[in-house]
Amino acid sequence: MRVLVVEDETKVGCFIKRALEEESYAVDLCEDGAKGLEMALATNYDLIVVDLMLPSMSGMEILKAIRRERIQTPVMILTAQSQVDQRVKGLDAGADDYLTKPFAIDELLARVRALLRRGATESPGILQIDDLVLNPATREVTRGGQRIELTLKEYALLEYLMRHTGRVLTRPMISEHVWNQDFDTFTNVIDVYVNYLRNKIDRGRSKKLIHTIRGSGYMLKAD
Amino acid sequence: MRVLVVEDETKVGCFIKRALEEESYAVDLCEDGAKGLEMALATNYDLIVVDLMLPSMSGMEILKAIRRERIQTPVMILTAQSQVDQRVKGLDAGADDYLTKPFAIDELLARVRALLRRGATESPGILQIDDLVLNPATREVTRGGQRIELTLKEYALLEYLMRHTGRVLTRPMISEHVWNQDFDTFTNVIDVYVNYLRNKIDRGRSKKLIHTIRGSGYMLKAD
């Protein structure tokens, strides 16, 4: 899941970035409003976190510009204590959630999870396909009730696959959302990690869930 | 916006009807499958919500019958928790969305909005001609509900044909769009691949969809 954070206070921004990365999100940090909007329009993020008070362009303007382009990506706005009245305006302008500074980082993470959950195709917070279960809140993965240990990247990849079950996911799509980098033709990281996941999830089971769509990409499916 | 709801459980049906009416939709409620299909064909609805488990005629049959009549109205199917595998079939058969019971009414309303929004601006996404269905999102192709496996090139060619149903497509046109290269007179790749497609799509069926226009090119047509 790829997240854009637009925050001008370097310290706060880096802190948020680190916290999100530890939760296996791909994070882009931007300290300038205008540049942040540009990034938001250029890349297909899963979530955007934006501070209201920014140099060059306010968070509210960014939000409005994004919505004007019909981009439905969930947006969370960060406000200072003194900007309480701005919240309502923000929600009206199409924000999905707000958080008042200073905040506990745990609360931010919880709200991020909630927003991503709401945006996903499935209603429950727990992702499930066949007997494979992923709980984003605890980052626990089980298959057939049996616990599966995953590394950060493995988990990030699986979560992305599970949030788009039944759809063909191309390498560029995966690269963009799981590795926050543009597609580099000369690497096979994705193949390698799909292979890791297969070893832990499908290996030795009759029902395979990870499918290769030759020439296109990969797909998670119970069929 | 006029909505048809086909749901046999009176309580659930009335609940949905009321909720939709509160959102100012015009709602027709029907508790019987066969009657529901009749209504769907008779009236030009903007959206159809249909339960999978119904007396006299399943939601899936209704869906298929509607699509067979080339009606592109968005359809949302309601499934019980235990019918998860039916979803995929439903989407394959041309459903636009599904919702698992029990659901929050807010979610149903949100999805209804999303479907109507999509229908207004964007294309339906699923391509269909006669009983041949192509879903670009999943890269899945079925004919008469039966899955057809295609290679990359075969799929690309079929998608191009389906996006221009009923029009004669010359070899240069096909070459340009599917092979994105200029026409090379000294190759018969296109003929070969049309042949591959015929084997997988028309072979053994009474109704041929791929037609040769001698001296010009090829055409996909239900006639």
Next chain:
DNA sequence: GAGTCCCTATGCGTGTGCTCGTGGTCGAAG
């Protein structure tokens, strides 16, 4: 130093894309 984790690099098998050549079909002209 041992243990992870992330990523790169390489070799291998197989499915896919494409060419070639022959035989078949269609349609116009005689």
Next chain:
DNA sequence: CTTCGACCACGAGCACACGCATAGGGACTC
């Protein structure tokens, strides 16, 4: 109706790119 040439169908077969598997190096932690 017959003939002939252009056009198309289709099986056989080859080369190679794609994706899989696995080994190993670099960075980091304990």
